[in-house]
Amino acid sequence: MQIAIVYDSGYGHTAKQAEAVADGIRKIEGAEVFLHAVAEGDTPWEKLTQSDAIIFGSPTYNGTVSAGLKQFMEESTRTAWTPQAWRNKIAAGFTNSGAMHGDKLNSLVTIALFAAQHGMIWTGLDMFPGEGNEAMNRVGGWLGAMAQSDNASPEITPIRSDLDTAAYLGQRVAEVTTQFIAGRKA
Known part of the structure; x- marks a missing residue:
């Protein structure tokens, strides 16, 4: 099972989230992960088409996804869209902003609509919001993993609970993808 993570990261915060998502994917036996930072240039379209799932990530800038994503x-x-190359692939998303709210939901809605237009199957979080900085899903996202960075250095933010939430999303996508693949073979 191949899962791709496609993300943009202006200052390094969203890249930390992408790595956490990848760590969660790796917890599932048989799951391989491929990370692609859009700023690195040439998009590996064929590799994305061969993937069983694609998780998209972006910082939230001015209430929406980055220009790079x-x-x-x-x-x-x-x-991918014209030939419907990603139809029936599992999809999910994650985002980060400096403010606690920061209009992150709008970024996840943008990513989810993009996935829907490609005929993908969206996977959100199945985790109740936690209370306090130590709790997973402390930002309260259902559509995807949200992180907050206080406009601080990526060496110290996002905090551990936000990264743990991102890892949980990666693990969940790998589990759902495993079930989906098994169902297609049955």
């Missing part, structure tokens, strides 16, 4: 979305039209 938006450009990736637009470039996917010819290579």
